Amino acid sequence: MSSPFAFEIKATSGAARTGLFKTARGDIPTPAFMPVGTAGTVKALTTDQVADTGAAIILGNTYHLMLRPGPDRVARLGGLHKFMRWDKPILTDSGGFQVMSLSGISKVTEEAVTFKSHLDGSRHVLSPERSIAIQADLLGADIVMQLDECVSWPAEKERAAQAMRLSARWGARCKTAFGDRDHQTLFGIQQGSTYADLRQESSMRLQEIGFGGYAIGGLAVGEGHQAMCETLDDCTGFLPQDRPRYLMGVGKPIDLVEAVARGVDMFDCVLPTRSGRHGQAWTWDGPINLKNARFAEDESPLDADSACPASRLYSKAYLHHLIRAEEILGQVLLSWHNIAFYQALTAAMREAIQTDRYDQFRAEFRARHLRDTAA
Amino acid sequence: MSSPFAFEIKATSGAARTGLFKTARGDIPTPAFMPVGTAGTVKALTTDQVADTGAAIILGNTYHLMLRPGPDRVARLGGLHKFMRWDKPILTDSGGFQVMSLSGISKVTEEAVTFKSHLDGSRHVLSPERSIAIQADLLGADIVMQLDECVSWPAEKERAAQAMRLSARWGARCKTAFGDRDHQTLFGIQQGSTYADLRQESSMRLQEIGFGGYAIGGLAVGEGHQAMCETLDDCTGFLPQDRPRYLMGVGKPIDLVEAVARGVDMFDCVLPTRSGRHGQAWTWDGPINLKNARFAEDESPLDADSACPASRLYSKAYLHHLIRAEEILGQVLLSWHNIAFYQALTAAMREAIQTDRYDQFRAEFRARHLRDTAA
Numbered sequence: 119m120s121s122p123f124a125f126e127i128k129a130t131s132g133a134a135r136t137g138l139f140k141t142a143r144g145d146i147p148t149p150a151f152m153p154v155g156t157a158g159t160v161k162a163l164t165t166d167q168v169a170d171t172g173a174a175i176i177l178g179n180t181y182h183l184m185l186r187p188g189p190d191r192v193a194r195l196g197g198l199h200k201f202m203r204w205d206k207p208i209l210t211d212s213g214g215f216q217v218m219s220l221s222g223i224s225k226v227t228e229e230a231v232t233f234k235s236h237l238d239g240s241r242h243v244l245s246p247e248r249s250i251a252i253q254a255d256l257l258g259a260d261i262v263m264q265l266d267e268c269v270s271w272p273a274e275k276e277r278a279a280q281a282m283r284l285s286a287r288w289g290a291r292c293k294t295a296f297g298d299r300d301h302q303t304l305f306g307i308q309q310g311s312t313y314a315d316l317r318q319e320s321s322m323r324l325q326e327i328g329f330g331g332y333a334i335g336g337l338a339v340g341e342g343h344q345a346m347c348e349t350l351d352d353c354t355g356f357l358p359q360d361r362p363r364y365l366m367g368v369g370k371p372i373d374l375v376e377a378v379a380r381g382v383d384m385f386d387c388v389l390p391t392r393s394g395r396h397g398q399a400w401t402w403d404g405p406i407n408l409k410n411a412r413f414a415e416d417e418s419p420l421d422a423d424s425a426c427p428a429s430r431l432y433s434k435a436y437l438h439h440l441i442r443a444e445e446i447l448g449q450v451l452l453s454w455h456n457i458a459f460y461q462a463l464t465a466a467m468r469e470a471i472q473t474d475r476y477d478q479f480r481a482e483f484r485a486r487h488l489r490d491t492a493a
Numbered sequence: 494m495s496s497p498f499a500f501e502i503k504a505t506s507g508a509a510r511t512g513l514f515k516t517a518r519g520d521i522p523t524p525a526f527m528p529v530g531t532a533g534t535v536k537a538l539t540t541d542q543v544a545d546t547g548a549a550i551i552l553g554n555t556y557h558l559m560l561r562p563g564p565d566r567v568a569r570l571g572g573l574h575k576f577m578r579w580d581k582p583i584l585t586d587s588g589g590f591q592v593m594s595l596s597g598i599s600k601v602t603e604e605a606v607t608f609k610s611h612l613d614g615s616r617h618v619l620s621p622e623r624s625i626a627i628q629a630d631l632l633g634a635d636i637v638m639q640l641d642e643c644v645s646w647p648a649e650k651e652r653a654a655q656a657m658r659l660s661a662r663w664g665a666r667c668k669t670a671f672g673d674r675d676h677q678t679l680f681g682i683q684q685g686s687t688y689a690d691l692r693q694e695s696s697m698r699l700q701e702i703g704f705g706g707y708a709i710g711g712l713a714v715g716e717g718h719q720a721m722c723e724t725l726d727d728c729t730g731f732l733p734q735d736r737p738r739y740l741m742g743v744g745k746p747i748d749l750v751e752a753v754a755r756g757v758d759m760f761d762c763v764l765p766t767r768s769g770r771h772g773q774a775w776t777w778d779g780p781i782n783l784k785n786a787r788f789a790e791d792e793s794p795l796d797a798d799s800a801c802p803a804s805r806l807y808s809k810a811y812l813h814h815l816i817r818a819e820e821i822l823g824q825v826l827l828s829w830h831n832i833a834f835y836q837a838l839t840a841a842m843r844e845a846i847q848t849d850r851y852d853q854f855r856a857e858f859r860a861r862h863l864r865d866t867a868a
Contacts, residue, residue: 191789
């Protein structure tokens with residue numbers, strides 16, 4: 119039986135590509151943005167609301183789910199899709215990034231990462247093999263990520279090289295543990311901080327192992343938009359043309375637009391939901407903070423042309439009131455709007471690539487979206 | 494032009510009645526439960542979700558809205574219906590109850606209540622005339638409540654009589670201020686604590702003034718279910734048969750069932766949304782707390798027969814996880830389920846009265862709903 123996974127590039131525009139990433143649970147049009155469903159929920163939204171935005175895939179966080187409710191429990195309840203009522207594809211991260219950023223004490227050895235839960239201090243071990251077992255067997259993810267070590271920024275080159283090579287060895291162990299599966303696929307993760315030669319070495323090591331897709335890790339960790347773009351200028355080209363490229367944890371709308379210009383296909387980020395919960399709405403005209411007094415009597419909606427009820431049907435004045443009054447509905451509506459905006463943005467990028475006018479789209483987007491900012 | 498307001502009693506079963514309260518913005522089948530939209534939002538829910546439960550009317554809190562965003566601002570934005578996107582009827586309370594229970598310092602004189610905002614300490618005056626102006630002219634409520642003074646429980650009889658008579662005088666001033674309106678109606682509020690003769694005197698004074706409907710105030714303030722039922726045994730009958738009777742701030746499902754048996758037609762309460770935000774779900778089999786470990790792997794939904802997605806589509810195990818993880822979606826889904834349950838409960842009561850088997854319904858409800866409790 120042939121794998122249902124295939125990546126079909128339909129059109130290119132410069133380095134930008136649009137296509138279809140086919141999975142056992144449905145096709146993902148690329149460029150694609152994956153809303154983050156941290157602990158079995160895209161925060162504040164029902165899965166029906168998420169699906170209504172056009173999202174074709176969401177991300178689940180292995181670190182959060184392994185601590186609560188626990189991967190064995192999710193497995194006994196039929197897997198993550200059934201547990202959270204989402205029947206389209208799910209990509210899970212390996213847990214490694216959040217182990218290193220959120221947990222109390224983490225210790226990285228050749229064998230595994232040992233850490234203490236930020237919830238109750240309990241001790242856990244995450245090895246490449248355990249990460250695969252959790253993601254692939256217990257949660258039942260469609261797209262499984264290898265365990266990697268992501269260094270903070272800035273990183274000395276020697277430290278970055280060490281983590282990159284450990285990540286490659288862990289990638290090989292993950293591949294072995296993952297084995298052959300028809301309905302799930304495994305992605306490798308390129309590391310190497312902002313060093314082009316390390317990014318190249320990482321890519322070669324990963325391609326020797328062979329993955330269903332390739333992620334770019336270790337960016338959006340503090341280096342800034344410009345340094346990220348410069349690193350992408352080099353490192354995207356090191357990855358195979360015929361596999362999806364996934365830029366992890368990115369980002370602002372402008373980051374997506376620039377990364378797609380450099381050949382990236384997939385993204386995930388907590389920004390639209392997190393900033394929404396804090397009153398920020400992302401729009402074609404840039405981000406706005408609904409707490410601002412200038413919206414107190416603004417009767418216009420966030421986006422009169424959007425298909426999303428949160429964007430189209432509620433006045434900014436009402437959203438301003440809800441956010442000021444710390445009402446849950448304000449968090450719901452702005453999270454919903456922001457996810458819908460990110461989906462509309464990727465749809466517009468796909469359309470621009472399809473018609474080979476991505477550079478024009480990018481210039482127009484920059485002019486409008488960044489008009490009111492110093493950037 | 495004749496008023497669109499009319500109360501048509503379709504059937505009775507003992508003292509229980511079912512009918513249609515017709516308003517300019519739509520008919521309200523009674524007995525009716527009004528979800529509370531405190532500060533321009535039924536907490537955690539979109540108005541579409543509220544409407545989907547079958548709610549035909551919601552309540553707005555004058556106290557909260559007069560402090561934020563302010564009644565003049567709501568008026569400039571087109572009134573409360575437009576502001577919050579709810580085109581069915583809205584009943585607003587007078588603000589008096591919450592002035593006396595929530596604000597910092599309140600001083601009641603013959604003329605008005607003076608109080609300090611619990612938000613910023615600013616000083617406000619609420620007179621009968623101001624309450625009517627806010628509700629009827631600025632917020633644009635369909636059903637406007639008179640300003641009253643509600644004494645705490647227990648109350649000395651003399652104190653209860655004093656507050657009841659002040660409330661009656663305020664009711665007359667509210668009637669004058671309200672004047673003749675085609676598309677809005679004014680309700681009086683019976684007071685008198687648990688003293689039957691005071692309740693009777695209150696009712697007589699109110700009927701001399703003449704209102705579109707009559708509320709029973711001053712109950713559910715700590716006297717308990719039994720004392721409330723005993724007071725209702727007396728005081729409902731003092732009110733006219735041909736006008737809606739509204740028991741303010743009530744209550745638990747069992748309170749609604751018993752009050753309807755005593756001839757009450759309308760209710761409001763924050764309980765379904767407030768308890769939902771804290772993990773409690775109301776069901777035909779009584780209340781359950783989703784935080785409880787026994788639900789950790791319970792794959793059944795809260796109500797497989799409900800039309801509400803929150804009741805029918807999510808497992809208790811998932812809701813347990815969301816509440817444990819303090820996820821907003823848990824608060825959303827349980828608020829939604831609880832409002833849907835209250836609407837299903839009033840629909841079942843209407844059906845039972847229509848077929849003249851309310852006593853049987855009440856007995857069956859008590860047996861099932863209270864089975865696991867000491868009550």
